[in-house]
Amino acid sequence: MTTESGIIIPDGFTLHTENNSHILRSSNEAFLNPVQEFNRDTSVACIKVWSQEMNKVREARWKWAQEKKGKKGSDGATKKRKVGDGDVQSAGVSELSEPEMHKPHLIEGERKPKSLNSPNLNVGKVPESYTFVLLEALSATGLRSIRYAKEIPLVKYVIANDLSPSAIAAMRRNIEINGLGSKSETSLGGSENVHVSLGKVRINEGDACTLMYSHREEKNRVDVVDLDPYGTASPFIDAAVQCIKDGGLLCVTCTDLSVLATTNYPEKCFSNYGGVPVKAEYCHEAALRLVLHTISTSASRYGRYIEPLLSLSIDFYVRIFVRIKSGPLEVKKALTKTSTYHICSTCQSFFEQPLGKIVDKRHELSGNVNHLFKIQHGPLVTEQCPHCNSALHVAGPMWSGPIHNTDFVARVLEDLELNQDKYGTATRMKGMLTVAKEELHTPFYFTPAKMASFFHCTTPPLDDVASALLHAGHKISRSHACPGSLKTTAQREDIHSVFRSWIEKNPVKMENISETSPARKLLAKPANFKANFERHPDSVTQSGKVKLVRYQENPTSHWGPGTKAVSGSSIKRKRND
Ligand SMILES: C[S@@+](CC[C@H](N)C(=O)[O-])C[C@H]1O[C@@H](n2cnc3c(N)ncnc32)[C@H](O)[C@@H]1O
Numbered sequence: 374m375t376t377e378s379g380i381i382i383p384d385g386f387t388l389h390t391e392n393n394s395h396i397l398r399s400s401n402e403a404f405l406n407p408v409q410e411f412n413r414d415t416s417v418a419c420i421k422v423w424s425q426e427m428n429k430v431r432e433a434r435w436k437w438a439q440e441k442k443g444k445k446g447s448d449g450a451t452k453k454r455k456v457g458d459g460d461v462q463s464a465g466v467s468e469l470s471e472p473e474m475h476k477p478h479l480i481e482g483e484r485k486p487k488s489l490n491s492p493n494l495n496v497g498k499v500p501e502s503y504t505f506v507l508l509e510a511l512s513a514t515g516l517r518s519i520r521y522a523k524e525i526p527l528v529k530y531v532i533a534n535d536l537s538p539s540a541i542a543a544m545r546r547n548i549e550i551n552g553l554g555s556k557s558e559t560s561l562g563g564s565e566n567v568h569v570s571l572g573k574v575r576i577n578e579g580d581a582c583t584l585m586y587s588h589r590e591e592k593n594r595v596d597v598v599d600l601d602p603y604g605t606a607s608p609f610i611d612a613a614v615q616c617i618k619d620g621g622l623l624c625v626t627c628t629d630l631s632v633l634a635t636t637n638y639p640e641k642c643f644s645n646y647g648g649v650p651v652k653a654e655y656c657h658e659a660a661l662r663l664v665l666h667t668i669s670t671s672a673s674r675y676g677r678y679i680e681p682l683l684s685l686s687i688d689f690y691v692r693i694f695v696r697i698k699s700g701p702l703e704v705k706k707a708l709t710k711t712s713t714y715h716i717c718s719t720c721q722s723f724f725e726q727p728l729g730k731i732v733d734k735r736h737e738l739s740g741n742v743n744h745l746f747k748i749q750h751g752p753l754v755t756e757q758c759p760h761c762n763s764a765l766h767v768a769g770p771m772w773s774g775p776i777h778n779t780d781f782v783a784r785v786l787e788d789l790e791l792n793q794d795k796y797g798t799a800t801r802m803k804g805m806l807t808v809a810k811e812e813l814h815t816p817f818y819f820t821p822a823k824m825a826s827f828f829h830c831t832t833p834p835l836d837d838v839a840s841a842l843l844h845a846g847h848k849i850s851r852s853h854a855c856p857g858s859l860k861t862t863a864q865r866e867d868i869h870s871v872f873r874s875w876i877e878k879n880p881v882k883m884e885n886i887s888e889t890s891p892a893r894k895l896l897a898k899p900a901n902f903k904a905n906f907e908r909h910p911d912s913v914t915q916s917g918k919v920k921l922v923r924y925q926e927n928p929t930s931h932w933g934p935g936t937k938a939v940s941g942s943s944i945k946r947k948r949n950d
């Protein structure tokens with residue numbers, strides 16, 4: 374059968390189309406989960422915006438160099454020196470003061486636009502665009518790689534890798550029908566089964582880690598790595614953080630939420646992520662923080678650190694975008710962005726225990742300030758929950774710093790506004806990104822319904838609780854990870870005071886509460902301020918207006934993380950693998 378666009382569909386295959394990319398599917402040949410379209414759409418948007426930013430930084434550097442060299446005139450020959458990831462730059466360029474969130478670098482193969490190092494600058498000549506190399510370590514049908522190659526303008530080429538021969542066969546076919554086929558083929562050497570084509574999507578058959586380790590040397594590093602495995606991405610993180618250029622992007626999916634977001638397998642969570650999960654309604658945010666923790670600690674080992682750009686908890690998985698950079702001081706600061714949490718087994722109050730702190734010391738003579746890294750005092754909480762007297766359990770260590778970069782998320786939203794028709798899941802993207810953009814950086818959220826259950830009271834409307842916290846001088850936001858949730862800068866005691874004020878107007882039937890219930894402890898304490906429930910103008914934020922489409926629209930009957938392709942392995946995928 375031949376489609377209108379001229380694609381021949383062989384017997385036994387069906388055509389799957391996502392945006393303008395086409396995939397031939399046969400049962401069990403290679404893994405494809407159509408429900409992950411949201412993941413792929415969001416990834417296209419994030420990588421696109423990341424690359425545009427890199428390009429802007431490159432242009433800014435170039436303009437700065439033009440101006441500086443223009444001033445120097447013909448005798449402006451500059452000394453060359455090594456910087457950052459081994460690129461040779463003019464001394465002048467490396468002095469450029471850069472926007473805080475960008476630590477730009479010039480990529481391999483494009484790092485020396487002649488105009489940049491030439492003493493006689495052709496002022497006004499536009500530099501070449503920043504094109505970049507993306508490595509998709511676990512590509513299956515190649516759909517994701519194909520979409521990146523077709524939809525992200527600055528992609529130089531994508532390396533699409535998979536271990537499975539049937540996935541490689543599928544990829545070859547799919548690359549061909551999408552018009553991204555190679556002109557010739559060659560072998561890169563290194564691993565035995567290398568099939569490298571010179572098209573925009575270049576196939577590699579082999580183990581993901583072996584491939585990434587072969588790109589670990591500075592001159593071989595890639596700009597973006599995408600990890601989208603079955604289950605956990607943890608076995609691939611060490612290789613990934615080493616093979617990304619400075620300022621490059623790491624995109625990670627983990628679908629093992631039974632490990633990350635429940636306390637059924639704490640030992641497995643610890644072995645995979647180096648931390649223990651949370652038993653509380655904010656377990657989905659904790660899942661993100663555990664994955665960030667494992668990326669951060671892996672990066673630190675190699676003098677690198679992470680800047681989370683966007684961390685999403687979606688359906689049955691997490692998807693994280695982090696910038697990877699090098700810098701000794703920021704690596705040291707990772708200690709202060711890592712915490713364990715003591716969590717009340719009843720009222721879910723949490724108590725943060727950072728692992729370290731910075732003490733600034735000013736040198737008496739020079740006046741210079743030194744950051745001294747110190748261990749933390751602890752425990753910062755009593756043995757029992759100070760609110761309800763129940764037992765506490767320990768979670769973490771996990772990342773306690775920001776999980777999104779607000780400016781970056783705003784730019785992804787801008788891109789989405791301009792290109793809504795290019796994303797099949799645009800509505801959902803807009804919902805999630807709008808909430809993520811406004812999200813407070815402080816850990817964890819609560820829902821009024823859950824909080825009300827601890828007090829055995831009726832549930833106050835979300836806007837009432839938000840207004841009361843705002844009137845009391847606290848900040849609030851929603852969390853993308855849970856519909857109907859609030860994050861706040863208020864202490865738990867202040868949230869409790871809002872509920873105690875609510876209960877004054879909406880009394881609790883004490884006869885329904887047992888004498889030993891922790892709820893009695895919560896109810897016995899007076900509010901430490903009288904909450905004002907009048908509607909606060911800021912209680913309805915942009916994200917409050919967005920109906921959070923947390924779950925996939927129109928889920929299929931097989932909605933979920935999907936099942937491993939059978940060829941190469943007949944093992945059905947377990948939820949916690
Ligand atoms: C969930 S699928 C990838 C889906 C794909 N990224 C997408 O968006 O459609 C995971 C793939 O990883 C491959 N895989 C598993 N272990 C691997 C390894 N160690 N090295 C390379 N590929 C591996 C499997 O063969 C499978 O095709």
Ligand SMILES: [Zn+2]
Nearest residue numbers: 717720758761
């Ligand atoms: Zn408690």
